[in-house]
Amino acid sequence: MEKRFVYADNAATTKVSKEVLDAMYPYFTEEYGNASSIYGLGRNSKKAIEASREKVAKAIGAEPSEIYFTSCGSESDNWAIRGTCQRLKAKGKNHIITSVFEHHAILHTCQALEKEGYEVTYLPVSPLGFVNPDDVKNAIREDTAIVSIMYSNNEIGTIQPIAEIGAVCREKGVIFHTDAVQAVGNVEIDVKAQNIDLLSLSGHKIHAQKGIGAIYVRKGLALPNLIFGGAQERSKRAGTENVPAIVGLGTAIEIATADIKSKNEKVTAMRNRLIDGILQLPRTRLNGDREKRLAGNCNISIEGVEGESLLLMLDMNGICASSGSACTSGSLDPSHVLLALGLKHEVAHGSLRLSISAETTDEDIDYILEVVPNIVNRLRDMSPLWEHIIKGESFN
Ligand SMILES: *Cc1c(COP(=O)(O)O)cnc(C)c1O
Numbered sequence: 001m002e003k004r005f006v007y008a009d010n011a012a013t014t015k016v017s018k019e020v021l022d023a024m025y026p027y028f029t030e031e032y033g034n035a036s037s038i039y040g041l042g043r044n045s046k047k048a049i050e051a052s053r054e055k056v057a058k059a060i061g062a063e064p065s066e067i068y069f070t071s072c073g074s075e076s077d078n079w080a081i082r083g084t085c086q087r088l089k090a091k092g093k094n095h096i097i098t099s100v101f102e103h104h105a106i107l108h109t110c111q112a113l114e115k116e117g118y119e120v121t122y123l124p125v126s127p128l129g130f131v132n133p134d135d136v137k138n139a140i141r142e143d144t145a146i147v148s149i150m151y152s153n154n155e156i157g158t159i160q161p162i163a164e165i166g167a168v169c170r171e172k173g174v175i176f177h178t179d180a181v182q183a184v185g186n187v188e189i190d191v192k193a194q195n196i197d198l199l200s201l202s203g204h205k206i207h208a209q210k211g212i213g214a215i216y217v218r219k220g221l222a223l224p225n226l227i228f229g230g231a232q233e234r235s236k237r238a239g240t241e242n243v244p245a246i247v248g249l250g251t252a253i254e255i256a257t258a259d260i261k262s263k264n265e266k267v268t269a270m271r272n273r274l275i276d277g278i279l280q281l282p283r284t285r286l287n288g289d290r291e292k293r294l295a296g297n298c299n300i301s302i303e304g305v306e307g308e309s310l311l312l313m314l315d316m317n318g319i320c321a322s323s324g325s326a327c328t329s330g331s332l333d334p335s336h337v338l339l340a341l342g343l344k345h346e347v348a349h350g351s352l353r354l355s356i357s358a359e360t361t362d363e364d365i366d367y368i369l370e371v372v373p374n375i376v377n378r379l380r381d382m383s384p385l386w387e388h389i390i391k392g393e394s395f396n
Pocket of ligand 1: 072074
């Protein structure tokens with residue numbers, strides 16, 4: 001098969017779509033007004049921002065007044081947790097509940113708060129990658145300020161029982177935040193029906209540009225200001241708005257949520273083909289639940305290969321993918337997500353995450369399914385450990 005370029009790392013970032021770029025373009029060229037100015041040019045920018053806010057709100061079942069634009073998903077996560085803790089400090093609430101396999105934007109915020117005297121409960125996840133709503137219920141205390149559980153995991157794609165967790169939190173009167181960066185546009189979200197108080201989302205995971213995000217803050221919650229300055233974002237996050245990026249996010253979220261069902265049918269079929277194809281290799285296992293996972297997510301551990309070597313060889317063959325191995329990040333430990341599932345270190349190190357999108361084609365899948373087994377077989381042939389592994393115990 002002829003070499004081709006296949007981007008299969010959409011959980012890391014996505015390509016800006018043509019529609020998004022077209023929608024943004026005028027705000028780089030003719031429509032450069034400052035949204036705070038009173039003349040027409042400025043008012044055009046203001047109108048564009050508000051139209052985008054409406055689109056973001058509609059996509060998750062919120063009111064436009066409950067949406068604030070931020071610079072990224074990480075910023076939204078930080079603001080949600082720090083802001084809530086700050087707001088409830090006077091009430092003596094200094095306990096946070098989250099899970100062990102959150103994104104680092106959540107985990108590192110929690111760790112920083114621990115240094116400031118907060119207590120954090122890190123809930124475990126099941127071997128298939130789920131947080132148990134009963135565990136959330138049992139962990140809630142008098143002094144719990146916030147529960148933060150991600151909507152779907154960025155590495156293994158599992159979709160959490162968000163409505164159940166939301167119901168538990170609402171019943172106990174505790175603020176519920178969800179990092180929905182991976183879920184938005186891929187899963188139907190209704191913040192009211194699901195009792196979500198705070199939700200983070202990001203543009204670059206849904207075919208908008210990098211550096212734009214948003215947070216939903218349920219009416220009446222009022223997070224403390226994040227950036228002091230002008231009156232932008234109702235004075236809560238000052239700074240002249242990034243109008244093109246905001247317009248791009250609005251366009252991207254509208255497209256992503258227009259017909260999630262039929263998009264997912266198409267993507268899931270390709271994803272299943274990937275999973276089934278790679279699992280034909282001996283000594284492999286699917287990480288995360290087979291059904292309750294993001295349509296585009298395939299995460300498989302391949303025993304006897306090193307994730308980094310696999311990625312380099314895939315790159316040489318034109319395939320962009322990701323791994324549960326974290327050597328590039330300067331840490332010798334494999335992914336905290338895979339370890340949380342109970343995987344052994346050596347197994348977690350040999351993991352491959354392929355994340356596809358609606359732009360992926362059947363030919364791309366054919367190509368991946370031809371290249372991956374070839375590379376795996378070559379790496380295993382070269383590995384001094386492989387002989388031992390096939391004589392030893394299966395990890396399945
Ligand atoms: C990408 C991602 C983030 C961070 O979003 P940025 O916009 O890159 O800051 C946070 N949480 C999850 C689950 C993500 O996948």
